[in-house]
Amino acid sequence: MTTSYRSVPVRPSEITPHSLYLSRREFLKAVGITTASTLLAACAPKTVGLTASPIKKDEFGDSANSFEDITHYNNYYEFSENKKAVNQLSRDFKGHPWIVEVYGLVRHPKRYAIEDLIRNFPQQERIYRLRCVEAWSMVIPWMGFPLASLLKEVEPTSEAKFVRFETLLDADQFPHQGSHLYPWPYREGLRLDEAMHDLTILATGLYGQSLPNADGAPIRLVVPWKYGFKSIKAIVKIELVAKQPGTFWRTINRKQYGFYSNVNPDPTSSRWSQAYERRIGELSHRPTLPFNGYAEQVSDLYKGMDLIENY
């Protein structure tokens, strides 16, 4: 199987001088920039013009959306159902201190402080497209690390077949969690082999900065071949389980939201047509690709499965 996804080390010019949780030196170390010369170069003052970074592109040649777009058009129901209101409403969210608990069917259950997750797992840049069921998409330059590296550390037992994720439950921080119309906390799940796939990451930043609140600070899942709602934000719990876990959206509407939710342009796979999408920032529509364009890397996971039945 080829792995043609983009996994590029971050250039010093792309790192803004602030990471919320690590000093600049620690952050550079975390992203693997360790030699004296690159450290020196990284500390040199920016020369306007010379270091203006080129527009980032994904492996398909599509340009990344702007930081402004990525942080001002967000599905984040804990704050609001209005995508344009989330940025303002999430401004005071406290993503620090933050603990992620990894437990269940594992040999070494562990509670990780967010700064240790950033420091101890090498952070990489992954430029992925995100496709929402609402038929819009974006290209986002994430910073993060494969979920697999975390799971390998806690060692799932042979009974573990699925991974269950949970968002923070805190109505003081999340105004819309006061609404009893929703089954809070937000929950999601993956089959263990999907969770272990190298494309699946825990994102801790984007555009070389720590993760903006609107995008799920301090840590969120990103599964690029699935609809955006699978990529759960502000994670506090990761549990290894034997049975397919329930999810937030399936609790609300079981027919509409499948457990797998792989991006699929086939109109029979959903109540709404998923054939086309609008890239935020563009006017025209483009065809949606099977597995959001990542079929070559992930279709093996579903060999022999009926993807209409298992939507």
Ligand SMILES: Nc1nc2c(c(=O)[nH]1)N[C@H]1C(S)=C(S)[C@@H](COP(=O)(O)O)O[C@H]1N2
């Ligand atoms: N906790 C939580 N996670 C969530 C959501 C949410 O409402 N709450 N919305 C999902 C949906 S529908 C999408 S499309 C993506 C949007 O991610 P973005 O705002 O970083 O683009 O987040 C997903 N993760």
Ligand SMILES: [Mo]
């Ligand atoms: Mo979405």
